[in-house]
Amino acid sequence: MTAAAGTIPLTKTPPGAAPDPKLLTSLRAEIRANGTGAETRSEYAASLLAALAERSDPGARLGTKVELREWCEVSVGTFNEAVKLTQSRGYITSRPGPGGGIFASEQTMMVRLGNSVLALDGSATAVADAVRMRDALDPLLVDDALWHSSATDLLAMRECLESMAAAVKSEDPTAFIRGNWALHARIAEVSPSAVLKSVYLGLLELVEKHTLAVHATEAQPLPEFIAYRYRLHESLVDAIETRDRTRALELIHEHNTTDTPT
Numbered sequence: 001m002t003a004a005a006g007t008i009p010l011t012k013t014p015p016g017a018a019p020d021p022k023l024l025t026s027l028r029a030e031i032r033a034n035g036t037g038a039e040t041r042s043e044y045a046a047s048l049l050a051a052l053a054e055r056s057d058p059g060a061r062l063g064t065k066v067e068l069r070e071w072c073e074v075s076v077g078t079f080n081e082a083v084k085l086t087q088s089r090g091y092i093t094s095r096p097g098p099g100g101g102i103f104a105s106e107q108t109m110m111v112r113l114g115n116s117v118l119a120l121d122g123s124a125t126a127v128a129d130a131v132r133m134r135d136a137l138d139p140l141l142v143d144d145a146l147w148h149s150s151a152t153d154l155l156a157m158r159e160c161l162e163s164m165a166a167a168v169k170s171e172d173p174t175a176f177i178r179g180n181w182a183l184h185a186r187i188a189e190v191s192p193s194a195v196l197k198s199v200y201l202g203l204l205e206l207v208e209k210h211t212l213a214v215h216a217t218e219a220q221p222l223p224e225f226i227a228y229r230y231r232l233h234e235s236l237v238d239a240i241e242t243r244d245r246t247r248a249l250e251l252i253h254e255h256n257t258t259d260t261p262t
Contacts, residue, residue, distance in 0.1 A: 024071055027051045045072040045082035049102070053091040056104040062092065064101045134203045135256040138184075141200060142252045144191040145240050156186050157237045161230075168230050173222040176230070181208060183233060187240070229255075 031047050048071070052062055062068060069079040083102065086092045093103050145153075160183035167176035181204055188200045232255055239248035 023055060024052070027055070028071070041074050041078045042081040042085060045074045045079055046085040048072050049082060049086040050091045053086070053104040058104055060104045062102045062104060065094075068102055130203045130206045134184075134200060134207070137196065137200050137203075138252050138256060139249060140193075140196060141184075141188050141191050142236070142240070142248050143245070144193065144196075145187045146243055146245050146248055148190050148192060149240055153186070153190050154237070154241050157183060157240070160186055161234055161237060164226075164230050164233065168223075168227050171223045171226075173226055176226045178208070180229065180233065183237075 027048060031044065031051060049062070049068065052068075056062060063071070065079065065083070069076065072079060072082065074082065083092070083094055087094060091105055093105050095101060095103060149157075160179055163179040164176055164183065167173070167179055185201060185204055188197050188204075191197045191200075232251060236248060236251045236255070239245075239251060
């Protein structure tokens, strides 16, 4: 799991600068203190790399493989496996050659919702994986909803939107996120594909299972963020109702890739 945000220095590593040694020491201490004891050495190293990437600006060079392996205090094979895990979760990129090394990747808000904003009772990396997989399936389910939604389905989606709007009004981000998931689950229920529906709902269940609450971060005030996300989801349901496929797919792309209002 990643370290608790409140106990790690918040100064980010900008592109072109090396990570602060104090940050590296603090991150390692936090990961050790918060580890479950059941994780493998590669998972431990992956958690370190993910935490460092989260505390760095997108594109920041985190170090060479040799430097970071020594920091993680693991073997070459274990570190290489950790790099693969962390890359697959969208935190880092690895570049070969002179000037290469390991760099922090751009992360969407939804990935951060799986790691920084959501207060979790389980593995943050597992939640991040589930969010990424869910995002990949969203266009398929939206496409199905465009052609198979009945009047009853659309009414149920509007009811989910009403719950989300109430959460925006009361500035309750936890209620909003749960209403958001309920809407996505309702859209998934429209799909005639039992396999697709089952996989997607299973991913949503995993995320919900490990979520305790939603907290603000310094990146963006949550009231502003959830108001924007409400408008986006309302437009998505409008597009589904009017069978506007181009607009619906544009919106789901924005949903999964954009952090702030456009």
